Amino acid sequence: MSFEVIKTQNIGFCFGVNRAVNALNEVLKNDDGSKKIYTFGQIVHNNIITDELEKKGVINTENIEDIEPGSIVFIRAHGIPRSVYEALVNKNVEIFDETCPKVKKIHNIVSNAENVIIAGNIKHPEVIGIIGNTKNKKFIVKDIDELKKIMHNISGIDSEIVFLAQTTFNASEFNEMAKYLEQFNNVRVVNTICSSTYERQKDVEDLAKRVDAFVIVGGKNSSNTQKLYEIASLYCKAFHIESPNELPNLVNYKKIGLSAGASTHSSTIEEVFNNMISENSENISLEEEEIDFAKAIEASMKIIRNGERVKGIITAVNGSEIQVDLGVKHSGFIPSDEFSNEENPPKVGDEVEAFVVRVNDVEGTAQLSKSKIDSIKGLEKIVAAKDSGDTLKCKVIEAVKGGIVVLVNKVRVFVPASLASLRRDTDLNTLVNKEFPIRIIEVDESGRRMRIIGSIRAVLKEELDSAQKQIWENIEIGKRYKGVVKSIVKFGVFVDIGGVDGLVHITDLTWGRIKSPEELVKVGDVIEVEVKAIDAEKRKISLVYKKSEDNPWEILKAKYKVDDVLDVTVLKIMPYGAFVSVVDNVDGLIHISQLSNHRVENVSEVLKVGDVVKAQIIEINYEEKRVSLSIRALLSEEEPLIVEATADADAVPSVEGLANEESADGVQIAE
Ligand code: SF4
Structure with a gap:
């Protein structure tokens, strides 16, 4: 029966174990036999290696009494208690402290x-x-x-x-x-x-989900090997073996995973692997990529240097540090605060690019910086944008003497005051914390500190010119725009409709009566306006804010016609008659002669402000915007005028707004 053997990527000695074993081998190579060599406990939790070392004369003990003064003692990667270390020092031995x-x-x-x-x-x-x-x-x-x-x-x-x-x-x-x-x-x-531990566990977990059986190689007393076995057992049939001759019969499995603890020598893994495939030499299928020894060795031999740019995978996130696996023997660390401004907090499994600040070969660590790499990358983009003329984004961080400082791709760029905005009188402090497009106009690397200068104005001006061109090419009477109220004057408001300002005259703001545009709008309001007139030569645009569907004369037309009788409220008493409200923003006049079926000397004898009376429309002049009404038309010769209860004074519209052009014929309302 054919099967596949799939080996995990992280396999065999970890950095700490490798370091300890190499140190011991180095001493053994030059050993002249004059000193006894001890390991304080197994150098690795692996009986095969311990037996081999024993054959070379290395004594494994954890009893200080057994150790002869003047001998050599190796402390394994696990480390020892301080008291034991001090006892060894007192024993006058040569200590090789290989604590990871x-x-x-x-x-x-x-x-x-x-x-x-x-x-x-x-x-x-x-x-x-x-x-x-x-x-x-x-x-x-x-x-x-x-x-x-x-x-x-x-x-x-x-x-x-x-x-x-x-x-x-x-x-x-x-x-x-x-x-x-x-x-x-x-x-x-x-x-x-340890990231090495984490990676092994993750590898085993991932692979165990895809295979029928798993062989974990390593010492029975090796904690990390035991953990790998436990993880694999959660997902498939798992076997924990120490040596190739413990290999079980695997013929019933189609896909078999292979991994090993951090204390398992690569030669043992190779042997197990070879045994697995030789015992089933027919039709064996291997996932080449995952069993590529050369690749794995190459990765573990790779070195990194200070100042290099590296990529790695986040393996742990804790309070002060982010641990990064760089695929080399050194473990990378990035201070957590370098991620404090990131939109998405870092998480295990994320790929991260970083700058190598300091490699510590003794500790097997590499201090990394993400902010430094961000700055380097940001600077590269800035230099490229300077050459190409591309627009970048910036955020103003402070106003300084003569200009503002902005951040572009996390790099500080100076913008002179004259290039900071479209208006030269802009208060630079109002720009702080705002974002703008920017063009880099100078990158000077000649001095001790790089000088980068940008212009926000250049981009804004281009955008404005292009927007204005668009507006003038497409504007037409009746077209509607959303605009921003830029300024308010006595006679109306100026509205920016996208780079070009138009004027809404006060009479085009509303169908009603207002004394000042500020009663309706304020600077910064976004309003919808319609183009009323265009003077392309003088570059002037007249706009209307009031809506045609709100035209009170149209409402009147739809609602009433001559001869209709309606209830009206008296708004104002004049010597020649009374003004009444017909519909919102259309007032009509009941002339003094139309108040009664007998002669009226004084309008106030018959009506007062707030009265609600029945009246008949006797004329509507849409051109001159006049409405005339009559009470008299509803009365027989002797019938007296009946006035209904005076309306609530609060509900009566103010008469102060009545147009000035009142006449005996009616009221003219602003168009
Ligand atoms: S801490 Fe990690 S690298 Fe060090 S000995 Fe333990 S498993 Fe190996």
Whole structure:
């Protein structure tokens, strides 16, 4: 039966183990046998390697009494408690401290913390070493249930509690615990899970979902190997083997995953792999890409240097640092605050580009900067835009002497006051925090500091010219525009309809009566206007704001005709008659001679402001905008005038607005 063997990408010795094993091999290479060589505990959790080392004379012990003074002692990647280290120093031995730099970092954190909670296995040598480097209170939890219990028990502690994990702790469990701890203000979470561990676990999890069986190679006492086995078991049949001869019969599986713990030598993995394929040498299908040893080795050998631009994948996000896997032996770190202005906060799995600030070969770390790479990229775009004349976006960050400083692609650019806006009298402070288009007009790299100058005005002027051209090419009477009220004068308002200002005369603002345009609009209002007249030569545009459908004379026409009888409210008493409201904004006149069927000397004898009376329309003159009404037409010769109850004074329209051109024939309303 044919099957596929798929190997995970992150496999074999991790950086820390590799570093320790190499150091030991280096010493063995030059060993003249004059000194005994010890490892304080297995250099890696791998019996095969321990046996091989034993054959070369390396003694594995964890008992200080066994160690002879004057000998060589190797401290493995897991590290040791401070007291043990001091005992070794007192023993007068030559110490090779190969504690993984990532574990050393944990020792530093815990030695300065007042209270520490460590997520991990209390019996694991790394955790024993961490505990042995704490100075104050420490608590060890193996899972979230234990963590909850501990948090309950220590609820009285007000001082800071640092929560961190064994480097090989399960990443998703740690994240769950960190989430739970968000409710405690005095807990600082430091993600100390090694990216190498995280990547292995992620690789195994992803692959386990796609295969029928999984072979995990590594020491039975290796914590990280055990974790990989547990993860694989969640999704498929998994086998944990230490050596090729423990390989189970795999003939019943079609797709088989292969991975190994951080303490598994590449030769063991190769051997297991070869055994798997040789035992099933017929019709074996391999996913070449995933088993490319050369590629994997090449990646692990790749080096990075200060000042380089690198890309990596975020493997952990914690309070102060973002951990980045660069696909090299160094782990990358970016300070979290460099992401504080990002729209989307960084998350595990995101790709990130960064600038290498400092490579620390001893610690196996690389300090990275995202803001620096952003600036470099921003500058590149600026230089390119200067050459091409392209427009960029900018945000004004401050007004300074002689101009403003703007940020363009996170790079500071100076804009002289004369080039900061269309109007030279603009108060530069009003531009701060606003965004504009900008053209880069100068990039001077000759001085100690690069000088970049931009012009906002150049772009705004171009935009304005183009908008004006568009308007004049397309404008026509009756066309409607949305415009912004630019200024208000006594006789009307100027409205910007997209680069060109037009005037709405006060009489074109409303069908009603107003004393000042400010009763209707204010500067900055967006209003819809219609083109009334165009003088292309003088570049003048007249606009109308009032709407034809609101024309009160049209409303009157639709509602009433001559001879109609209606209730009208008296608005104003004049010597020659009374003005009444016919419809909104159309007043009519009841001439004194039309008030009664007998002679009236004084209009006030018959009517007063606010009275509601029945009257008949006797004439409508649309051209002259006059309406005449009669009460008399409704009365027989002897019948007296009946006036209904006076309307509520508050409901009576003000008569102050009546047009000045009142006459005995009616009222003229502004068109
Ligand atoms: S911390 Fe990471 S790199 Fe260091 S020994 Fe542990 S697994 Fe390896």
